[in-house]
Amino acid sequence: MVNVGQYNTLKVLRTVDFGVYLDDGAEGILLPKRFVPDGLQVDDELRVFIYHDSESRLIATTEEPKGVVGDIVKLRAVTVTKEGAFLDWGLMKDIFVPKSKQQNYMREGAEYLVKIYLDEQTGRVAATEKFDYELSNDELTVKEMDEVDLVVYRRTDIGYVVIINNKHTGVLHENEIYRNITVGDRMKGFIKTIREENKIDVVVGKAGYGRVEGEAEKILRLLKENDGYLPYHDKSAPEEIYDFFGMSKKSFKMATGSLYKQKKIEFTKTGIKLLEE
Incomplete structure (x- = not known):
């Protein structure tokens, strides 16, 4: 089988x-x-x-598709017919979205967030835009601080609704977003908080100490690649820190604080300096 x-x-x-x-x-x-x-x-x-x-x-x-059965992915429509649309999923044969599985009429060249499934009648792999009913927080399979896969689902007034592990929904709050994201983007994150009625808040990146450790290692690597000095500090603009390090200013301060306590760096008036081991 x-x-x-x-x-x-x-x-x-x-x-x-x-x-x-x-x-x-x-x-x-x-x-x-x-x-x-x-x-x-x-x-x-x-x-x-x-x-x-x-x-x-x-x-x-041996080619790798952009998603397997059960995955929620953003794909581009390459052909539209009366029966449905064909989307490019990275293989020689495009994946089919029946017209009955479309939210609105799909347009050639546009991108759509779909779930890949196995059609029970034909046994073939297909895709659908109508998967919202499959997302539920009634019985959670995650807990706080769990690392999870996230897919950006839709924009809201407070940030973005994201799909968690293709099963649940959560919110990535505006103050936790440090780069441009769009619907369909996939990223790693972790469960920050589970509130009443199983409402979930998520954060992009690694959880807890491991997250700080990973970012600290990145700062050390960048210091070594730049002759042991970088012109960034706690007064630097959050945008400047994110553009160079790919992390929030809060994460930068936590990571540099950890490195300072370990006596691996020192703070100067204009930046951070790598200490010799």
């Missing part, structure tokens, strides 16, 4: 002029020649993505 719309690790059954067949417990699934790695032999195992080709046959590829 193979999982359609997912990555599978399969063994090579036999080779043919136009590729190799991989073991699916039946007659085998073709991996076309253009995707066969050099030196691949019978009984070798290979990680491949499985989907249906234009003739409805299961096919394997």
Whole structure:
């Protein structure tokens, strides 16, 4: 058995002029020649993505799609028909969004946030814009300080609603945003707070000490790459700090404070200086 719309690790059954067949417990699934790695032999195992080709046959590829079944991703419409739209998801065959699964009429060239799913009737991988009902905070699978995957869902007056692990929704508040983001952006974050009625606040980046440690290591690396000195300090503008370090001023101050206590840096009137070990 193979999982359609997912990555599978399969063994090579036999080779043919136009590729190799991989073991699916039946007659085998073709991996076309253009995707066969050099030196691949019978009984070798290979990680491949499985989907249906234009003739409805299961096919394997070593190409990586922009999402697998269950993922919520932003994709661009390349063809629009009366039956639906085809979106570019990084494979030779575009993914189909039936007209019944569209919020509004899709336009060629526009980008849309969709969820990839496996159609129960056809067994094929497809996409839908109508997945809001699948997002629920009734039974949470996360807790405070958990690291999570985030997808930006929509803009609000206080920031952005984000999708958490393709299951829940939370809010990324305006004061926690330090770069330009748009709907469909994917990023790592963590659960900051779970409030009444399972309302979730999230933050981009790593949680707790690990987050500070990671940013401290980055500051040390940048210091070493710039002859041990950087012209940034607690009076620098937040925008300047973010543009150079890719972190908020608050995170910068926490990280430099940690490095100062460890006697790895010193503060000068104009910046920070790396101390010799």
